[in-house]
Amino acid sequence: MNILLVEDDKNIREMVCDFLTSENYNVITAIDGQTAIDIFKKHTFDIVLLDLMLPRSSGFEVLKYIRSVSVIPVIIATAKDSDTDKMMGLNLGADDYITKPFSLVELLARMKANIRRATVYSNSDGSRDNVIKYKDLTINVSKYTVSKNGADLNLTHTEFEIIRLLATNQGRAFSKEQLYNTIWKEAYYGNESVLNTHINRLRNKLSDGIDKNNYIKTLWGIGYKMEEE
Incomplete structure (x- = not known):
């Protein structure tokens, strides 16, 4: 597994890099946003660990670039009280976040969960199509695609897992x-x-x-569901 670690704090960068290397991951590091973008253009990665406060292009700029060309999992690292940064990062397309200071064990668990979802999402061969029709959407569970009136929608693997779960259980409310x-x-x-x-x-x-x-309907106090009228 190839990991892009974008972190300008030398101590954190070396600690995370040493730990992930010991877990048999191949880690490439970047200490600023522009370097991260340049590296991402040249290499293929399985996941990105991204600090938001970076010199030479912020983590937000890096994330916007990544999402313009890829649906690779991205975990952002934020300061403990930076709720606004968390929301901005998630809205720009991050899959998950971890709060500094963080546990390396927790980081590894979040990485594995995101990589696992992304691997299932990208490795489907589509040999047996399982298609769900919902309103003007066509959800191909086998090929991991969603189209609306024939036009493909660019969903991340996490977004697809949400719609697949709700669409395959239409009428059921999930908390x-x-x-x-x-x-x-x-x-x-x-x-x-x-x-x-x-x-x-x-x-x-x-x-x-x-x-x-x-x-996707909201059931106040309960959760969400998908259901035809």
């Missing part, structure tokens, strides 16, 4: 805890910002910004 446990494969602990941001981003892509509740 936030159930959704998080199923998609992220870890305990919920009230991680609403991650889940809510992914739901909102998915809704925007499905609806073109119009009538955002048309596809």
Whole structure:
């Protein structure tokens, strides 16, 4: 597994790099945003670990570039009290975040979960199509694609897992805890910002910004579901 670690703090960078190398990952590091973009253009990675506060292009700029060309998993690292940064990062397309100072064991667990989802998403051969029709959407579970009126939607692997779960269980309401446990494969602990941001981003892509509740319905106090009228 190839990892791009973007971190300008020398101590954190060396600590994470040494730990991941000991876990048999191949780690390439960048100490600023522009270098990270240049490296990303030249190499193929399985996941990106991205600090947000960087010299020479911020982590937000790096994330915007990555999302313009790839759906690779991105985990952002944020300061403990930077809720605004967390939300901005998630809205720009990050899959997950970890708060500094963080546990290396927790970092590894989050990496493995995101890589696992991305691997399933990218390795589907589509030999047996399993297609779900929902309103004007065509959800191909085998090929991991979603199209709207024939036009493909550019979903991340996490967004696809959410719509696949809801679409294959139409009419069933999922609580936030159930959704998080199923998609992220870890305990919920009230991680609403991650889940809510992914739901909102998915809704925007499905609806073109119009009538955002048309596809995924919110059941106040309960959770979410997909169901034909």
